[in-house]
Amino acid sequence: MAFINLQNLTYKYPLTKTPALQNINLQIDKGEFISVIGANGAGKSTLCYALAGFVPHFFKGEISGEIEVDGIASSKSTLDEWVVNVGLAFQNPFNQISGAKYTVFEEIAFGLENIGVPREQMKSRVEEAMKLTGISNLADRSPYSLSGGQQQRVALTSILVMQPKLLVLDEPTSQMDPIGTREVFEVIHNLTQSGMTVVMVEHKVEWIAHFANRVIALKDGSIFMEGKPSDVLTSDLLIENGFGVSRYTSVAREAKKQGLWKKEKLPVTLFEAAEGFKE
Amino acid sequence: MKIEINSLHFTYPTGLEAIKGISLTINSGEQVAIVGQNGAGKTTLVRHFNGLLKPTSGSVTIGDWDTTKYSVAKLASRIGYVFQNPDEQLFSRDVLTEIEFGPKNLGYSKEKIDELVKQALVWTELTDKTETNPYDLSPTWRKMVALASIIAMDTPIVIFDEPTTGQDFVNVSRIANVIAELKKQGKTVITITHDIDFCAENFERVIALSNGKVLLDGKAHEVLGQEEILAQTYVDPPQLTRLGKVLNLKETVINQEEFLNVIVRSER
Ligand SMILES: Nc1ncnc2c1ncn2[C@@H]1O[C@H](COP(=O)(O)OP(=O)(O)OP(=O)(O)O)[C@@H](O)[C@H]1O
Ligand SMILES: Nc1ncnc2c1ncn2[C@@H]1O[C@H](COP(=O)(O)OP(=O)(O)OP(=O)(O)O)[C@@H](O)[C@H]1O
Ligand SMILES: [Mg+2]
Ligand SMILES: [Mg+2]
Numbered sequence: 198m199a200f201i202n203l204q205n206l207t208y209k210y211p212l213t214k215t216p217a218l219q220n221i222n223l224q225i226d227k228g229e230f231i232s233v234i235g236a237n238g239a240g241k242s243t244l245c246y247a248l249a250g251f252v253p254h255f256f257k258g259e260i261s262g263e264i265e266v267d268g269i270a271s272s273k274s275t276l277d278e279w280v281v282n283v284g285l286a287f288q289n290p291f292n293q294i295s296g297a298k299y300t301v302f303e304e305i306a307f308g309l310e311n312i313g314v315p316r317e318q319m320k321s322r323v324e325e326a327m328k329l330t331g332i333s334n335l336a337d338r339s340p341y342s343l344s345g346g347q348q349q350r351v352a353l354t355s356i357l358v359m360q361p362k363l364l365v366l367d368e369p370t371s372q373m374d375p376i377g378t379r380e381v382f383e384v385i386h387n388l389t390q391s392g393m394t395v396v397m398v399e400h401k402v403e404w405i406a407h408f409a410n411r412v413i414a415l416k417d418g419s420i421f422m423e424g425k426p427s428d429v430l431t432s433d434l435l436i437e438n439g440f441g442v443s444r445y446t447s448v449a450r451e452a453k454k455q456g457l458w459k460k461e462k463l464p465v466t467l468f469e470a471a472e473g474f475k476e
Numbered sequence: 477m478k479i480e481i482n483s484l485h486f487t488y489p490t491g492l493e494a495i496k497g498i499s500l501t502i503n504s505g506e507q508v509a510i511v512g513q514n515g516a517g518k519t520t521l522v523r524h525f526n527g528l529l530k531p532t533s534g535s536v537t538i539g540d541w542d543t544t545k546y547s548v549a550k551l552a553s554r555i556g557y558v559f560q561n562p563d564e565q566l567f568s569r570d571v572l573t574e575i576e577f578g579p580k581n582l583g584y585s586k587e588k589i590d591e592l593v594k595q596a597l598v599w600t601e602l603t604d605k606t607e608t609n610p611y612d613l614s615p616t617w618r619k620m621v622a623l624a625s626i627i628a629m630d631t632p633i634v635i636f637d638e639p640t641t642g643q644d645f646v647n648v649s650r651i652a653n654v655i656a657e658l659k660k661q662g663k664t665v666i667t668i669t670h671d672i673d674f675c676a677e678n679f680e681r682v683i684a685l686s687n688g689k690v691l692l693d694g695k696a697h698e699v700l701g702q703e704e705i706l707a708q709t710y711v712d713p714p715q716l717t718r719l720g721k722v723l724n725l726k727e728t729v730i731n732q733e734e735f736l737n738v739i740v741r742s743e744r
Pocket of ligand 2: 341342343344345346347372374488489490492494512513514515516517518519520521560
């Protein structure tokens, strides 16, 4: 059985008329790196909340269908039990800092402290996680005196350090510099190689194409398209429905109209674009 | 209105020196993008323009005003600044009140306020959300509200701190449109961004900061082609510039039009 199983999931926030998620059916295997794309308001964050147990345990409203992770139904679990296995990095990293701690190190250790991880083990896990996200040099700084991207790295690190089985990331690189973004994708990719399952909302198509196994395109709360990045991210249907694509794809699409791109398939990465234009 | 930055140094109360000697002139009506690594000092630099931060040494002048001699409220008539985190900026109960606040505060006439607010709403396509509480909107729309409330102030200089983060394709084009409209009106637009493709498509001049200093400053073409130097501040050239390099194109291309032109010429 799939590690994550969403069956006919429909969800409506309180006091709203249209469901934010409509009849979602989705199976995800252990170790997959799934990327979720879609326009503003498509339901990407709501899907994250559903996976992370915040829907329906924190946001009330009407829900039907099933959310299962590792064979356990979210409806039969409490939020406290759920978050042991599932970590969520919120879309707005500025709200994720706990406010309880004086240093970045303590901030990142906070979650481990709460679940009673012994001191020595805690220290090495925090240091390891900070190395992954490139913030070792910020350990002694106050979590409030950081730049936007540094805060986002701290927020991400405090989730990574918990080593959840399922990692849900809602636009985790939105404040990050370009090369840092690519490095974060690499780190996440490596984590999935060692068995972590990742669902990541992103707009940065070039890196999705490089690193994700599968893309889920959401539109108005439903799954509009899903499949391999190289198929989904070059599809005309996707482009015609207002999804963003990489510059490689759009330039080749235009070139194709002028007879300058000779391949059938459009490129989504630098490598594919270079191969095609060399012909 | 000209911005002049002279040997600017800034040290936070924590002792961290974030700006380590920057001198720059930004002329009236320029469209400037500021890029660079997380923590390079981009936000710290622009917070000096509207007086939120005062130089530790050196000076910043906006037109003929030295920012140390004018209050933030006063400087707000010359400079509009859209925060990186909209939640630091928004405080009203509904979108309309939020957007009206700035122009009202500047003492414009009722007619002018109505006109400016209407234009800001149209540009950001918030017209159907005027009665909503900003905090009931998603972070992406809150960012649009923050943007609208600043452009409604009709200042000669506008600063956007990471305007496109989290925005979808349609909203990014909307923001590009706003920048183009402001340019038509002769305004200076300064935008901090990590979206290098967006930067290449919408700005004439690019300043790359690294570790509190200016690493590169020049025409978008000159700056965005310098792969090795940009890498020092964790910036990649635009996608099509990288493609052009791999294909050994003779000139640096930074957008689709240029790329296709060069390809067409080389086909002949
Ligand atoms: N707390 C809430 N209460 C009521 N409606 C909500 C709430 N949060 C989101 N919605 C609505 O649910 C729908 C999906 O929103 P969601 O935030 O999941 O979209 P998104 O794809 O993450 O968008 P964005 O790209 O702007 O982050 C939207 O119509 C939104 O207005
Ligand atoms: N309030 C503060 N107190 C002390 N140090 C700060 C404060 N805000 C930022 N810093 C530090 O100053 C330096 C410059 O930060 P700044 O916010 O200007 O960076 P930035 O270029 O805008 O980065 P980003 O792309 O991540 O937003 C960083 O090292 C940061 O940690
Ligand atoms: Mg969202
Ligand atoms: Mg910043």
